[in-house]
Amino acid sequence: MQEVIMSTDMTIQRKLEILTDAAKYDVACTSSGVDRKGKRGMIGNAAACGICHSFAADGRCISLLKILFTNECIFDCKYCINRSSNDVPRASFTPDEVCRLTIEFYKRNYIEGLFLSSGILKSPSFTMELIYETIRKLREEYHFNGYIHVKAIPGADKDIIEKTGFLADRMSINLELPTAEGLKNLAPHKTRKTILTPMRQIQTGITANKNELMLYRHAPQFVPAGQSTQMIVGATPENDFQLISVAEALYNNYSLKRVFYSAFVAVNKDKMLLDTPNGPMLLREHRLYQADWLLRFYGFNASELLNEQRPNFNVLLDPKADWAVRHLEYFPVEVNKADYNTLLRVPGIGVRSARRIIAARRSMQLGFDELKRLGVVLKRAAYFITCKGKMMYPIRIEENSITNHLIYDDRKKLLDISGGNEFRQMSLFEDYNVNVPPTIEEKKSIVFGEM
Amino acid sequence: MEVMNDNNKVVFVCENEFVAIMTAIYDAWDWSIGKGHDKVHIELEGERNYQLFTEYIEVKPNEEKCRKVVRSIRNKISEEVFGEVFLASLSEKKDKADAIYHFLVVAFKIGSRVLDSLGNPCVMRVFELVRYVKHEAGYSREFLRFSKLSAGGLFAKIKPKNDIITLIAPHFADRLPEENWIIYDEGRKIAVVHPRGSEWFITNDKVFLDNIVFAEDELEYQELWKVFFKTIAIKERINYKLQRQVMPLRYRENVVEFK
Numbered sequence: 204m205q206e207v208i209m210s211t212d213m214t215i216q217r218k219l220e221i222l223t224d225a226a227k228y229d230v231a232c233t234s235s236g237v238d239r240k241g242k243r244g245m246i247g248n249a250a251a252c253g254i255c256h257s258f259a260a261d262g263r264c265i266s267l268l269k270i271l272f273t274n275e276c277i278f279d280c281k282y283c284i285n286r287s288s289n290d291v292p293r294a295s296f297t298p299d300e301v302c303r304l305t306i307e308f309y310k311r312n313y314i315e316g317l318f319l320s321s322g323i324l325k326s327p328s329f330t331m332e333l334i335y336e337t338i339r340k341l342r343e344e345y346h347f348n349g350y351i352h353v354k355a356i357p358g359a360d361k362d363i364i365e366k367t368g369f370l371a372d373r374m375s376i377n378l379e380l381p382t383a384e385g386l387k388n389l390a391p392h393k394t395r396k397t398i399l400t401p402m403r404q405i406q407t408g409i410t411a412n413k414n415e416l417m418l419y420r421h422a423p424q425f426v427p428a429g430q431s432t433q434m435i436v437g438a439t440p441e442n443d444f445q446l447i448s449v450a451e452a453l454y455n456n457y458s459l460k461r462v463f464y465s466a467f468v469a470v471n472k473d474k475m476l477l478d479t480p481n482g483p484m485l486l487r488e489h490r491l492y493q494a495d496w497l498l499r500f501y502g503f504n505a506s507e508l509l510n511e512q513r514p515n516f517n518v519l520l521d522p523k524a525d526w527a528v529r530h531l532e533y534f535p536v537e538v539n540k541a542d543y544n545t546l547l548r549v550p551g552i553g554v555r556s557a558r559r560i561i562a563a564r565r566s567m568q569l570g571f572d573e574l575k576r577l578g579v580v581l582k583r584a585a586y587f588i589t590c591k592g593k594m595m596y597p598i599r600i601e602e603n604s605i606t607n608h609l610i611y612d613d614r615k616k617l618l619d620i621s622g623g624n625e626f627r628q629m630s631l632f633e634d635y636n637v638n639v640p641p642t643i644e645e646k647k648s649i650v651f652g653e654m
Numbered sequence: 655m656e657v658m659n660d661n662n663k664v665v666f667v668c669e670n671e672f673v674a675i676m677t678a679i680y681d682a683w684d685w686s687i688g689k690g691h692d693k694v695h696i697e698l699e700g701e702r703n704y705q706l707f708t709e710y711i712e713v714k715p716n717e718e719k720c721r722k723v724v725r726s727i728r729n730k731i732s733e734e735v736f737g738e739v740f741l742a743s744l745s746e747k748k749d750k751a752d753a754i755y756h757f758l759v760v761a762f763k764i765g766s767r768v769l770d771s772l773g774n775p776c777v778m779r780v781f782e783l784v785r786y787v788k789h790e791a792g793y794s795r796e797f798l799r800f801s802k803l804s805a806g807g808l809f810a811k812i813k814p815k816n817d818i819i820t821l822i823a824p825h826f827a828d829r830l831p832e833e834n835w836i837i838y839d840e841g842r843k844i845a846v847v848h849p850r851g852s853e854w855f856i857t858n859d860k861v862f863l864d865n866i867v868f869a870e871d872e873l874e875y876q877e878l879w880k881v882f883f884k885t886i887a888i889k890e891r892i893n894y895k896l897q898r899q900v901m902p903l904r905y906r907e908n909v910v911e912f913k
Contacts, residue, residue, distance in 0.1 A: 216881055223885040241828040243851070248829045255900075256796050257911055259887035262896030269886065307875050308882075310808060310833065311800045312826075313910070349829075468890045482890050562770035573773045619895050 213294055221294040225274035225285050226320055230463040234266040234315035234350040236428030237372050247349030254315050267318035268308055272296055272333055276322030280390040282438050284470040285322045298337040302345045309349055316350030331359035335367045342370050357397040364401050368408055373428040376402050381449040385439040388475050405430050406457050429460030437484040438467035438476050442514035447494050451505040464491040490516040497522055500554055501547050519610045524550040527587055528602050534587040539564050551584030571595050582612050665695045668713040672743050675751045676720035678713040682755055691759045696751040732766035738784050744817040745783040753779040791818040795825055797905050802869040807834035811908050813841050827854045876910050883911040
């Protein structure tokens with residue numbers, strides 16, 4: 204443990220700064236997926252809905268103490284700030300330092316728990332062992348009963364991953380890039396196989412554990428909040444259809460709880476990486492999250508949303524509205540009659556408002572005023588629904604005019620999400636009076652300044 | 655004169671407190687028998703602007719009447735409806751007592767289906783009150799910050815608009831069973847006290863406020879947290895507008911990282 208000794212003369216504050224800075228590009232900060240009551244003699248509990256304790260200056264939620272154990276790394280992934288060829292200040296925590304920070308922050312209600320990741324020190328197994336030892340200490344010696352999310356290190360020994368899984372609530376292995384090709388180019392030390400093997404191992408472990416829990420109620424729990432992963436968006440030329448198809452496969456074949464998307468931040472200059480002249484592609488990331496939501500909660504398939512001919516989302520329009528305007532044959536639907544799944548496909552009606560509609564219409568016929576009170580966003584829904592046979596305004600049900608209205612209504616929101624730059628570039632369209640929603644190629648050429 | 659009398663309104667006036675509100679509901683209900691519920695209203699004390707042709711009746715809080723109302727709601731409607739009524743009673747809104755009364759008029763008529771009848775304005779109003787109370791309790795669970803005292807206990811100040819302190823206490827009691835902690839509502843001047851390893855209780859005794867001395871390492875951990883908070887933001891994504899939307903300014907008052 205030479206490296207650990209080397210950095211002990213650094214103040215804890217400086218270490219925290221370095222190892223937070225090195226961890227911040229990982230997206231997942233959720234503390235959701237597991238409900239656990241508090242226990243006498245312990246500190247902490249877990250709420251299935253997850254709790255955000257603060258929001259950083261970039262508007263992202265802070266739920267967990269998200270740090271690396273060390274940012275020393277023998278890998279040289281091109282997109283990563285911590286790659287071995289970078290000259291950045293390096294530091295390592297000791298297990299006790301991580302435990303103390305977690306407990307003291309937790310008691311003050313700053314955090315829901317710990318998210319521990321790490322650079323690769325010496326070897327994947329050696330690193331995984333350090334992570335294991337840290338959270339073992341946190342659970343057993345510091346009696347911490349709150350949320351723990353740890354990274355499984357690709358290539359680490361099976362047994363260490365297994366015993367770590369019995370202490371953690373959630374584990375994740377980052378897929379990093381949607382295609383094996385992209386991975387090979389950008390992360391020479393990682394392969395599809397070293398990433399998918401532990402992912403499969405954890406999936407199998409969770410299933411086996413669920414069966415065991417049915418037999419023995421008090422059997423120890425294995426990764427009860429499930430596993431998640433992350434893909435980088437915009438560092439390589441993969442399209443949105445590839446991204447959400449991979450996500451869909453991960454949900455279906457690996458039973459993942461969440462797939463996170465991370466707009467690429469160009470921390471390194473490298474000819475293998477695409478340029479992002481307007482900063483990270485935040486709107487594209489936003490659209491992917493919305494589409495991901497549609498896959499998980501709205502019963503959509505990836506192939507309904509996109510296809511080979513139309514492989515990217517319209518960044519100006521959310522994926523559900525985009526789907527709806529391309530399928531006007533299904534609309535308008537009568538709110539007082541349509542079934543739950545049909546209601547869910549109406550832009551402006553979400554899971555909650557659809558449920559409320561079903562409940563409320565049992566006792567009365569709903570009009571537009573009632574819908575508004577039930578939380579339906581009429582600005583969007585108006586084009587797609589009737590109440591008691593009537594539409595809200597006389598509208599021509601025609602793709603281009605509805606698209607224009609929806610995009611116009613959304614401008615301000617998009618500006619807020621993108622922080623300005625990305626959207627301002629794209630809204631050039633308005634000045635040119637373009638009526639047809641732009642294809643992604645057209646949009647790209649504008650974003651990249653080739654118009 | 656006869657006709658005018660029939661049109662007269664009656665307003666029951668009660669204190670802003672659960673037993674008083676339930677008592678007012680009892681009295682109002684009693685009065686309305688044979689006369690209908692439309693002309694009866696309940697107002698909170700101090701909210702009165704006198705109207706013509708209106709009779710005002712002071713309500714004296716009565717435990718027995720309160721128990722009867724609560725029991726009827728629980729037995730004749732449902733536990734869930736009682737939950738909504740209780741949450742609505744914690745609201746800061748001035749019209750809450752009247753809203754609850756007219757909500758109950760519907761609820762006693764149609765039973766627990768009332769919770770689905772959001773098309774009805776009285777039901778919707780209670781639904782809104784409850785939603786706001788729950789939201790604020792949620793925010794408080796997230797943004798409350800404890801500081802460590804020199805004696806080892808934890809102390810937090812909150813300033814919620816709705817009376818949510820009893821809603822968040824069980825959460826922290828479950829989470830921090832082995833800590834002595836106090837949560838103080840600055841606006842209402844009440845506190846929840848949780849002695850290590852035992853039940854929490856509520857008090858308006860403020861003796862502890864004179865003895866607030868922070869632990870030696872308290873500032874150090876606050877500084878460490880601020881370092882983390884500042885560093886975790888990705889500067890290429892800085893978006894203060896988004897931050898203000900998700901964490902409104904008024905919730906930042908007692909939050910360490912925004913001081």
